[in-house]
Amino acid sequence: MITSRDNKWLKAFRAALRGKGPNSPGGGASDGADARKWIGAEGPKLVQDALAAGLEAEAMLVSESGEPDAEKILRAAAESDAGISRSRIFRTTDKLFASVSGTESPQGVAALFRQKDWSLEDVLRGASAIREASSLVMVLAAVQDPGNVGTVLRSAEAFGATGVVTTKGSADPWSPKALRASAGAALRLPVLRGMAIPVLLAQLRVAGVKIYAAGAHQRGAVPEASGGDLTEPCAIFIGSEGAGLPPEVESAADAQITIPITGVESLNAGVAASILLYEAARQRRDQAAAVGKQAHGASR
Numbered sequence: 007m008i009t010s011r012d013n014k015w016l017k018a019f020r021a022a023l024r025g026k027g028p029n030s031p032g033g034g035a036s037d038g039a040d041a042r043k044w045i046g047a048e049g050p051k052l053v054q055d056a057l058a059a060g061l062e063a064e065a066m067l068v069s070e071s072g073e074p075d076a077e078k079i080l081r082a083a084a085e086s087d088a089g090i091s092r093s094r095i096f097r098t099t100d101k102l103f104a105s106v107s108g109t110e111s112p113q114g115v116a117a118l119f120r121q122k123d124w125s126l127e128d129v130l131r132g133a134s135a136i137r138e139a140s141s142l143v144m145v146l147a148a149v150q151d152p153g154n155v156g157t158v159l160r161s162a163e164a165f166g167a168t169g170v171v172t173t174k175g176s177a178d179p180w181s182p183k184a185l186r187a188s189a190g191a192a193l194r195l196p197v198l199r200g201m202a203i204p205v206l207l208a209q210l211r212v213a214g215v216k217i218y219a220a221g222a223h224q225r226g227a228v229p230e231a232s233g234g235d236l237t238e239p240c241a242i243f244i245g246s247e248g249a250g251l252p253p254e255v256e257s258a259a260d261a262q263i264t265i266p267i268t269g270v271e272s273l274n275a276g277v278a279a280s281i282l283l284y285e286a287a288r289q290r291r292d293q294a295a296a297v298g299k300q301a302h303g304a305s306r
Contacts, residue, residue: 008067008098015096016106019067022046022118023108025152025181045121045180045193049113050075054082055190057090061119065094069103072114079115090117108182119193121180126209128196129169130239141215141239142167142286147203147255148175148246149275155179156187157276158244162195163188165283166290169196171241173203207258216240219251219259220278236263236286237293244279247272 008016020026023046044064047056050072057063063083068076076095083090104112130141144162149155155177162170172179179185179192179199210217216238236242242263245251256262265281267273273281 008096008102011102011105015065015067016098016102018044018065018118019046019116020106023048023106023116023182025108025178025183045119045185046108046116046182047119047185047193048108048116048182050079050115052185052190052193053079053115053117056117056119056193057083059190059193061122061193063090063094064118064120065096066090066115066117067103067106068095068097069100069112069114070097071100072103075113075115109186124169124196124198126198126213129171129198130213130215131196132168133194133196139166139168139290140237141213141241142236142283142290143169143171143210143215143241144279144283145171145173145206145241145243146176146275146279147173147243147251148249149244150175150177150246151275152177152181152184153187154274154276156184156189156192158279159184159188159191159195159197161276161280161283163191165280165287167195167283167286169198171198171201171206173206174200176200203252203254207255210241214239216261217255217259218242218261218263219256220244220263220265220282236282236289240286242279242282242286244275244282247274 010016022044045056045061047053053066057079066076066079080090100114103114107116129143132139144158144167146155146158149172155172156179159170159179170179177184179188179197185192207217218240220242243251243255243259263282265273265278
């Protein structure tokens with residue numbers, strides 16, 4: 007039972023749940039790189055989502071009012087591969103829990119999880135070990151709003167993207183606000199964080215992935231991708247609302263993809279990415295249907 011506001015674990019939860027970069031309470035070497043690999047999940051739904059995604063739990067914090075939800079979570083944890091160590095389940099008062107919570111209405115349950123070490127291969131292949139669809143990667147180039155980052159992750163999962171990459175200067179996809187905005191998608195979808203753009207472009211070229219730059223908006227009826235289609239293995243780059251895409255992306259892109267709009271000057275990054283992901287999913291569904299129809303016709 008934690009009763010002191012200065013408890014080292016309470017400080018770790020406060021930092022993680024408020025997006026300040028958690029410091030490890032264990033001391034020593036874990037105060038550095040290991041601490042930055044923690045994800046703070048608050049609320050029974052996100053904690054259970056993290057367990058279901060196979061994330062390793064470092065610790066769980068439960069308030070008096072959160073006890074009923076904690077029992078359900080522990081049952082779910084017992085069925086997961088990683089689980090939660092009983093020695094790392096801490097209890098505290100509702101008042102102290104509220105002092106570390108990152109939300110206006112604390113839900114009484116929170117946990118620290120270790121981030122998965124995704125690779126570019128994972129992002130190109132998708133979370134499933136066996137995947138037939140070609141790579142569909144959304145790249146966020148210096149998108150600084152965590153709400154937009156979370157929205158993109160949520161849409162990426164919904165529309166069948168294989169993964170998401172954020173470049174240097176983008177909001178942390180595992181920050182509390184981005185995590186909540188993603189509705190847990192950030193826990194399940196392969197994500198690479200803070201990559202340097204030149205390195206990413208080079209690796210995508212080697213992998214044979216076509217690079218699309220989401221550029222200036224044009225009037226018309228449907229999103230347009232010049233020089234190709236979104237059924238091929240591709241990576242779509244979205245820039246920040248203010249600065250747009252960096253020149254190095256514009257010059258390296260195989261083609262520009264545009265969203266026709268009327269009445270407004272631009273769309274925010276989350277909305278733009280969602281529209282492009284939907285268009286990619288539509289093209290891929292149509293292609294799959296056409297292939298299936300041809301195969302059916304050939305078998306008759």
